[in-house]
Amino acid sequence: MHSHTPSGGRPGRPRNAAADAAILAATRQALVELGWSKLALGDVATRAGVAKTTLYRRWSGKNELVVDAVAELFDELRLPDRGSLAADIEGVVLQFAAILARPEAKSGLMAVVAESTRDDALRERIRTSIVERQKRLVLAGRARAQVRGELPPETDPEESARTVDLIFDMVAGAVVHRTLVSAEPADEEWVRSFTRVLLLGLTGSQQPV
Amino acid sequence: MHSHTPSGGRPGRPRNAAADAAILAATRQALVELGWSKLALGDVATRAGVAKTTLYRRWSGKNELVVDAVAELFDELRLPDRGSLAADIEGVVLQFAAILARPEAKSGLMAVVAESTRDDALRERIRTSIVERQKRLVLAGRARAQVRGELPPETDPEESARTVDLIFDMVAGAVVHRTLVSAEPADEEWVRSFTRVLLLGLTGSQQPV
Amino acid sequence: MHSHTPSGGRPGRPRNAAADAAILAATRQALVELGWSKLALGDVATRAGVAKTTLYRRWSGKNELVVDAVAELFDELRLPDRGSLAADIEGVVLQFAAILARPEAKSGLMAVVAESTRDDALRERIRTSIVERQKRLVLAGRARAQVRGELPPETDPEESARTVDLIFDMVAGAVVHRTLVSAEPADEEWVRSFTRVLLLGLTGSQQPV
Amino acid sequence: MHSHTPSGGRPGRPRNAAADAAILAATRQALVELGWSKLALGDVATRAGVAKTTLYRRWSGKNELVVDAVAELFDELRLPDRGSLAADIEGVVLQFAAILARPEAKSGLMAVVAESTRDDALRERIRTSIVERQKRLVLAGRARAQVRGELPPETDPEESARTVDLIFDMVAGAVVHRTLVSAEPADEEWVRSFTRVLLLGLTGSQQPV
DNA sequence: TCATAATCGAGACGGTACGTCTTGTCTTTTA
DNA sequence: TAAAAGACAAGACGTACCGTCTCGATTATGA
Numbered sequence: 001m002h003s004h005t006p007s008g009g010r011p012g013r014p015r016n017a018a019a020d021a022a023i024l025a026a027t028r029q030a031l032v033e034l035g036w037s038k039l040a041l042g043d044v045a046t047r048a049g050v051a052k053t054t055l056y057r058r059w060s061g062k063n064e065l066v067v068d069a070v071a072e073l074f075d076e077l078r079l080p081d082r083g084s085l086a087a088d089i090e091g092v093v094l095q096f097a098a099i100l101a102r103p104e105a106k107s108g109l110m111a112v113v114a115e116s117t118r119d120d121a122l123r124e125r126i127r128t129s130i131v132e133r134q135k136r137l138v139l140a141g142r143a144r145a146q147v148r149g150e151l152p153p154e155t156d157p158e159e160s161a162r163t164v165d166l167i168f169d170m171v172a173g174a175v176v177h178r179t180l181v182s183a184e185p186a187d188e189e190w191v192r193s194f195t196r197v198l199l200l201g202l203t204g205s206q207q208p209v
Numbered sequence: 210m211h212s213h214t215p216s217g218g219r220p221g222r223p224r225n226a227a228a229d230a231a232i233l234a235a236t237r238q239a240l241v242e243l244g245w246s247k248l249a250l251g252d253v254a255t256r257a258g259v260a261k262t263t264l265y266r267r268w269s270g271k272n273e274l275v276v277d278a279v280a281e282l283f284d285e286l287r288l289p290d291r292g293s294l295a296a297d298i299e300g301v302v303l304q305f306a307a308i309l310a311r312p313e314a315k316s317g318l319m320a321v322v323a324e325s326t327r328d329d330a331l332r333e334r335i336r337t338s339i340v341e342r343q344k345r346l347v348l349a350g351r352a353r354a355q356v357r358g359e360l361p362p363e364t365d366p367e368e369s370a371r372t373v374d375l376i377f378d379m380v381a382g383a384v385v386h387r388t389l390v391s392a393e394p395a396d397e398e399w400v401r402s403f404t405r406v407l408l409l410g411l412t413g414s415q416q417p418v
Numbered sequence: 419m420h421s422h423t424p425s426g427g428r429p430g431r432p433r434n435a436a437a438d439a440a441i442l443a444a445t446r447q448a449l450v451e452l453g454w455s456k457l458a459l460g461d462v463a464t465r466a467g468v469a470k471t472t473l474y475r476r477w478s479g480k481n482e483l484v485v486d487a488v489a490e491l492f493d494e495l496r497l498p499d500r501g502s503l504a505a506d507i508e509g510v511v512l513q514f515a516a517i518l519a520r521p522e523a524k525s526g527l528m529a530v531v532a533e534s535t536r537d538d539a540l541r542e543r544i545r546t547s548i549v550e551r552q553k554r555l556v557l558a559g560r561a562r563a564q565v566r567g568e569l570p571p572e573t574d575p576e577e578s579a580r581t582v583d584l585i586f587d588m589v590a591g592a593v594v595h596r597t598l599v600s601a602e603p604a605d606e607e608w609v610r611s612f613t614r615v616l617l618l619g620l621t622g623s624q625q626p627v
Numbered sequence: 628m629h630s631h632t633p634s635g636g637r638p639g640r641p642r643n644a645a646a647d648a649a650i651l652a653a654t655r656q657a658l659v660e661l662g663w664s665k666l667a668l669g670d671v672a673t674r675a676g677v678a679k680t681t682l683y684r685r686w687s688g689k690n691e692l693v694v695d696a697v698a699e700l701f702d703e704l705r706l707p708d709r710g711s712l713a714a715d716i717e718g719v720v721l722q723f724a725a726i727l728a729r730p731e732a733k734s735g736l737m738a739v740v741a742e743s744t745r746d747d748a749l750r751e752r753i754r755t756s757i758v759e760r761q762k763r764l765v766l767a768g769r770a771r772a773q774v775r776g777e778l779p780p781e782t783d784p785e786e787s788a789r790t791v792d793l794i795f796d797m798v799a800g801a802v803v804h805r806t807l808v809s810a811e812p813a814d815e816e817w818v819r820s821f822t823r824v825l826l827l828g829l830t831g832s833q834q835p836v
Numbered sequence: 837t838c839a840t841a842a843t844c845g846a847g848a849c850g851g852t853a854c855g856t857c858t859t860g861t862c863t864t865t866t867a
Numbered sequence: 868t869a870a871a872a873g874a875c876a877a878g879a880c881g882t883a884c885c886g887t888c889t890c891g892a893t894t895a896t897g898a
């Protein structure tokens with residue numbers, strides 16, 4: 001009754017728990033230095049002080065590895081209370097822009113999105129690990145705004161979900177396009193303009209910041 | 210009186226003009242069949258009935274080639290007069306979404322954007338060949354709306370340019386995110402919702418469709 | 419009680435021992451069919467049922483590979499006892515001529531000698547693997563002749579080494595030139611004439627055959 | 628009536644006569660710098676200040692070009708009268724060795740011999756341009772020795788031709804082997820030893836030097 | 837304490853694409 | 868007609884990664 005094996009007591013040498021984190025960190029480091037296209041898994045393994053076998057035992061390939069490495073970056077996003085819906089949105093968008101400005105995110109994120117156009121499992125992994133995971137921010141922001149009375153409570157839950165999706169597509173899309181394609185900084189000025197248009201479009205009335 | 214023969218009279222055998230088109234077409238075909246990551250330049254050359262050297266003489270690599278191959282797709286975009294600003298926008302966005310739904314665009318576009326995060330020349334090429342080139346649609350749409358009296362004439366040209374950029378980032382970004390990341394169709398319903406938010410955000414008043 | 423495992427216990431998957439022989443055999447086969455200048459290492463690898471990387475892991479290039487492939491041919495040389503020094507020499511020269519008449523030897527040997535004029539390491543490899551290795555025949559022949567009383571025992575070891583070298587240059591050189599440049603067969607008649615001149619030149623007296 | 632075209636007044640622009648010499652010189656220069664295997668015809672043409680077309684109009688390929696470039700070197704060989712057959716032979720052998728020591732000869736000669744093992748026309752070209760052309764030295768040496776009374780006049784012309792061939796194979800073969808394979812200098816000492824053996828072998832008696 | 841089993845490092849392996857180079861031909865303009 | 872210039876098809880080069888495999892060594896569980 002005193003089985004104290006962490007992984008359910010299955011036989012054999014247990015996996016080195018530290019290796020996962022080391023590999024993901026090495027992946028991000030390599031993304032910074034080399035970018036997606038020159039990132040080689042053999043090199044990542046070496047950087048992580050791990051054999052290639054070990055890496056392949058845990059991830060099926062470059063795409064999956066990079067999704068996981070990048071996904072961790074977005075978990076840093078927070079929704080601090082800045083007093084108004086507009087200010088809250090601006091705050092999150094600025095954080096999002098800051099993450100996207102980091103080379104390990106830039107280089108990896110778009111690449112796996114590109115790959116996901118031909119790989120359904122990969123797209124699902126991206127959605128689960130990154131997109132859906134961060135919709136929490138939209139939901140939390142809306143809830144807070146409703147508490148403040150800035151937004152009415154939802155009535156139609158289906159319509160509500162559609163709106164969340166639309167907002168997410170608009171926010172994420174605009175910031176990504178601004179940052180990666182237009183290659184202009186998504187700085188405070190731009191974020192203020194963007195937020196004004198978004199909020200006016202959604203509510204039909206100018207919101208105080 | 211200055212003779213300006215197209216080939217400039219420069220010595221040596223002139224380049225085969227048909228090869229460029231054949232190579233770009235072969236590139237798009239290969240993108241459809243194989244996707245970006247399995248696209249091999251040797252294979253593209255074979256499909257185009259051309260030697261690998263000929264391809265490399267004209268493009269410096271996969272990235273540049275795919276930018277040019279994809280850029281041609283967006284030249285199909287038109288701004289037909291549908292009677293109102295909202296309808297015009299919806300029309301263009303639908304066309305844009307239709308192009309982005311094609312596998313040769315999907316697979317190639319995001320990949321070169323990803324690469325461009327580490328290659329300034331490539332990003333410039335994307336901007337020149339695709340982004341700036343298609344801003345004509347925003348400009349034409351606004352001009353037409355001004356003629357109709359739906360929009361006031363601009364006063365500050367700098368502010369005006371900033372707004373065009375913002376619109377472009379929001380439109381292109383949202384459609385790309387909807388199509389590639391959320392992997393939901395940018396169909397008429399979605400486009401109508403999106404256009405409503407955008408236009409309301411920009412003008413502060415609901416526009417008739 | 420010293421354990422000397424063949425693989426020395428070094429880590430990693432051990433090399434496939436059979437591959438070496440397969441590659442060298444494939445090299446000779448390709449030399450016969452294609453000759454030196456059309457011999458392609460990728461093709462050799464394919465013939466040997468081996469990846470190109472495997473070949474390059476073991477040989478640094480075409481030159482080194484062909485030296486080894488050809489060197490094995492000369493290990494067939496034997497010095498059978500034909501009763502007299504003259505007959506022994508004739509026997510070995512005929513064998514040597516027979517090997518040189520084979521296309522895999524012809525085509526490869528001169529080519530690597532040509533390359534070795536600009537590559538000291540290659541020349542050393544040729545000397546070690548082929549030339550010095552076969553001087554055993556000269557030494558054995560002389561020893562046997564001394565036992566028979568046909569030749570006096572050496573006195574000056576340095577002078578003796580110089581003579582062995584001279585004999586080797588004369589024998590190998592003449593047969594090669596006859597076979598490859600004059601392109602006439604080094605048949606029994608020619609070998610008899612050559613041996614007569616050589617032996618008379620070395621000993622000052624006609625030897626019985 | 629004043630047609631002074633060198634080649635019989637055939638129509639069109641006449642060939643540039645200087646180009647042949649320039650190309651052969653450029654070939655030798657490239658052989659010195661790069662060696663046979665890295666010698667590229669495009670590069671030779673550039674060095675000669677000539678278009679590749681011009682080169683190919685005059686030579687069918689690398690092999691033929693190099694044969695001609697190397698053949699010219701051997702035309703420098705002379706048979707100065709040094710007073711005795713042995714001294715004459717030594718003199719010629721030393722000259723031959725000196726030519727073979729030059730990189731453009733070393734690198735090119737063996738390579739074309741190697742190629743000739745699979746190309747009858749090339750072998751014939753080598754025999755005609757180099758080998759047979761230099762047998763004049765053997766013939767002249769023998770004639771002079773006969774005048775001096777060192778050698779008897781020939782009786783059987785067929786036997787005589789066979790002997791000339793044998794001598795040539797032995798001399799050329801030994802020097803080539805000494806120089807290229809053994810990679811030892813064919814210096815005066817070696818040449819003296821070699822000549823002694825050769826002459827004793829041919830005449831049965833030691834010759835005064 | 838010994839068998840079993842999974843992991844680890846190391847590195848060989850078959851395969852595929854890379855981007856460059858050379859070959860020998862072809863096509864243009866200029867002489 | 869030749870010459871210079873350079874584009875062209877073809878194909879080998881040697882390198883780099885991929886993802887798999889085969890080793891010996893290690894580290895856990897369970898008999």
